[in-house]
Amino acid sequence: MSALQRVAVVGSGPSGVYTVQALLDQDPTSTLAVDVLDRLPCPYGLVRYGVAPDHEKIKSLQTNLRRVLEDPRVRFIGNVPVGEGGVAPEELRQLYHAVVYCVGAATDRRLGIPGEDLDGSCSATDFVSWYSGHPDARDGFPLTARSVVVIGVGNVAVDVARMLVRGAAELHTTDMPQTPLDALATGPVRTVHVVGRRGPSQAKFTTKELRELGTLPGVRTTAHASELARDPALGDPGELPAAARRNLAVLEGWSRPDDPAALPSGSRIDLRFFLRPVEILGTEGGAVRAVRFERTAPDGHGGVTGTGEFEDVEAQWVLRSVGYRGVPLTGLPFDAASGTVPNESGRVLRDGAPSPGEYVAGWIKRGPTGVIGTNRPCAKETVTALMADAEALAARPVAGQDPLVRLSAGGRHPVPWSGWLGIEAAEARLGSTLARTTVKIPDWDGLLRAARQSA
Ligand code: NAP
Numbered sequence: 084m085s086a087l088q089r090v091a092v093v094g095s096g097p098s099g100v101y102t103v104q105a106l107l108d109q110d111p112t113s114t115l116a117v118d119v120l121d122r123l124p125c126p127y128g129l130v131r132y133g134v135a136p137d138h139e140k141i142k143s144l145q146t147n148l149r150r151v152l153e154d155p156r157v158r159f160i161g162n163v164p165v166g167e168g169g170v171a172p173e174e175l176r177q178l179y180h181a182v183v184y185c186v187g188a189a190t191d192r193r194l195g196i197p198g199e200d201l202d203g204s205c206s207a208t209d210f211v212s213w214y215s216g217h218p219d220a221r222d223g224f225p226l227t228a229r230s231v232v233v234i235g236v237g238n239v240a241v242d243v244a245r246m247l248v249r250g251a252a253e254l255h256t257t258d259m260p261q262t263p264l265d266a267l268a269t270g271p272v273r274t275v276h277v278v279g280r281r282g283p284s285q286a287k288f289t290t291k292e293l294r295e296l297g298t299l300p301g302v303r304t305t306a307h308a309s310e311l312a313r314d315p316a317l318g319d320p321g322e323l324p325a326a327a328r329r330n331l332a333v334l335e336g337w338s339r340p341d342d343p344a345a346l347p348s349g350s351r352i353d354l355r356f357f358l359r360p361v362e363i364l365g366t367e368g369g370a371v372r373a374v375r376f377e378r379t380a381p382d383g384h385g386g387v388t389g390t391g392e393f394e395d396v397e398a399q400w401v402l403r404s405v406g407y408r409g410v411p412l413t414g415l416p417f418d419a420a421s422g423t424v425p426n427e428s429g430r431v432l433r434d435g436a437p438s439p440g441e442y443v444a445g446w447i448k449r450g451p452t453g454v455i456g457t458n459r460p461c462a463k464e465t466v467t468a469l470m471a472d473a474e475a476l477a478a479r480p481v482a483g484q485d486p487l488v489r490l491s492a493g494g495r496h497p498v499p500w501s502g503w504l505g506i507e508a509a510e511a512r513l514g515s516t517l518a519r520t521t522v523k524i525p526d527w528d529g530l531l532r533a534a535r536q537s538a
Contacts, residue, residue: 086112087473089481091179093165095121096128098445098458099185100148103157105466110156117157118179118486122164123218124498124534125506126152128187130455132215135242136257137249144455152500161498162531163490165412170490172414176440178486180476181469183442184415184431185462188407188422188451194234198363199403203371207233207243207404214246214263216523218530225370226266228399229273232374234360235404236279237287238454241296243402244275248302248350258510260525261517275352276396280359280379281387282314283334289454290329297337302350308338310356315381357387358394363401373397407451415441423450429465430472440476442469498534505537506530 090106092099103117125131127145134141152159163170165186175182191206193199203225212220231247233240251268279286283306286293296304311317311334320328334354358376366372373395379387409422416433418425424443425432431441444465445458453461469476482489490497506524510533514522524530 086114087180087470087477088114089116089118089179089181089486090469091118091120091175091182091486092185093120093175093182094128094185094187094445095119095126095148095152095159095161096185096187096445097130097144097148097455098187098448098462099128099183100126100151101459101462102183102185102444102466103154104151105463106469107151107154107156109466109470113156115156119152119157119159120163120165120170120490121159121161122169124161124530125503126159126161132217133211134455135211135246136215136259137246137253138242139257141455142258158487159500159503160487160490161503162534163495163497166415167413169495172412172441174489177482178489179440180479180481181440181442181472183429183444183465183469184412184424184447185443185445186409186412186447188409188446190408190410191403192406192408194360194403194405196360196362198365198371201363201365201371201401202369203228203399204363204401204403207235207239207402208407210243210402211239214259214267216258216260216263216525218525218527220525224266225400226270229271230396230398231272231275231400231402232396232398233275233277233402233404234374235287235406236277236354236356237404237406238289238292239406240277240402240404241288241292243404244277244352245296245299247272247275248299248352250300253300255519258514258521258523260523262525273350276355276398277352278355278358278360278374278376278396281357281385282316282381283311283354283356284314284316284320284323284327284331285385286327286330286356288330290326290333293330293333296352296354297333299352302352304337304352304354305339306334306337306354307341307356309341311335311338313357313380355396357381358396359387359389361393364395371399371401374401407446409447409451412447421450423447428468429461430468439472440479496531498531501537502534505535506533508537509533 191208357379362375364373378390378392382388411417429442430437444462510521
């Protein structure tokens with residue numbers, strides 16, 4: 084039996100690294116060589132650029148991911164884009180016996196309502212990228228806003244709401260770049276309205292993340308008693324999944340009557356429900372001034388219907404936090420409706436049939452749901468399929484030379500693991516010059532310079 088020798092994993096976020104881990108665990112021969120390709124010179128994907136900077140415990144997962152990437156059978160190759168303008172999937176098929184795409188869901192979903200492109204209407208994923216120091220992040224956020232509307236009630240909405248009201252002392256200990264830290268620490272945000280179109284029992288956030296909103300220094304968190312009461316599950320939560328039951332209990336603890344006089348002073352996170360965004364309203368100058376919502380009511384089937392009643396919530400900044408969306412990777416099939424690559428247990432399907440040597444794992448396989456740990460069984464399923472195909476894959480001829488030679492062609496300058504270690508060292512030095520712990524380098528030039536200096 085010939086052994087599987089070369090596998091590429093595209094993407095070094097949690098799904099990519101859990102895939103590598105599963106490959107190492109399931110490889111019976113120990114002859115496997117795994118190349119982990121990433122378009123960035125840094126590994127860890129959303130753990131580095133998506134997990135909120137103040138969630139240091141989740142961030143410390145990097146230590147586990149690092150252990151996998153430092154296995155002698157694994158080689159990190161950063162700064163190599165795959166797809167449009169980069170290495171084509173067909174080329175990877177010629178270099179590796181198998182390729183597993185773990186490229187995540189790189190963009191945000193849109194609302195499709197008037198006013199979505201006004202100044203001050205932004206996607207939460209762009210905001211997250213900016214405060215996380217992603218080198219492709221856009222800037223230009225309306226940081227003078229006093230009132231912010233966050234649309235959506237998932238964990239990203241909770242993250243951005245929390246980051247908007249965090250104070251200097253709490254941000255200082257994170258690895259955020261200095262510019263967003265200064266802007267957020269001194270920003271005048273007073274109220275963050277986090278708004279769900281359905282009821283509190285249908286919110287997507289997890290209880291741990293929700294509860295944290297009630298522990299922020301100097302911040303009051305409120306929910307509206309009248310809106311909680313609209314949820315049929317409130318009176319009879321027994322049928323709800325445990326997580327939804329816990330969420331309801333937390334929200335009830337923050338409930339207050341709809342009386343403006345009862346509003347707490349100081350910064351506030353206000354959780355709203357049964358309000359569907361219908362329009363973002365602008366000033367004459369084209370900046371956001373409010374969001375118009377239609378009051379909704381439960382339809383008895385888990386959805387909601389409009390009631391024809393409207394409410395405008397004043398805000399100078401809108402963050403659309405309605406989920407991520409996968410983007411097509413040139414050369415791979417794509418299902419636009421689900422934003423995923425068609426697959427069967429991780430085997431990529433081309434015209435309905437498994438494409439030999441091509442696999443997917445993570446959000447590009449199953450859609451942008453679940454917490455980081457969800458990627459572990461997902462990766463395991465894909466690798467089990469791959470290993471079941473191993474004999475046929477190993478028999479497929481691949482190019483004789485080291486794939487790195489081809490990956491370096493055409494003016495590409497791959498960043499090896501030693502280059503990443505150089506970035507880490509430079510970020511630690513930057514931190515010490517700012518009297519902080521490590522501080523992220525937020526631009527391509529800075530990252531590549533640091534990588535070059537040590538590679
Ligand atoms: P999400 O969990 O899918 O939540 C999206 C929210 O947007 C839902 O409340 C959804 O409401 C709402 N929504 C969707 N379309 C809408 C529309 N047209 N108008 C109004 N509201 C709309 O997405 P996410 O918050 O981006 O999170 C993505 C994944 O990352 C999740 O699995 C999440 O748990 C994970 N994550 C985890 C953490 C953590 O563990 N700390 C942190 C960040 C992200 P409906 O339910 O009504 O559709």
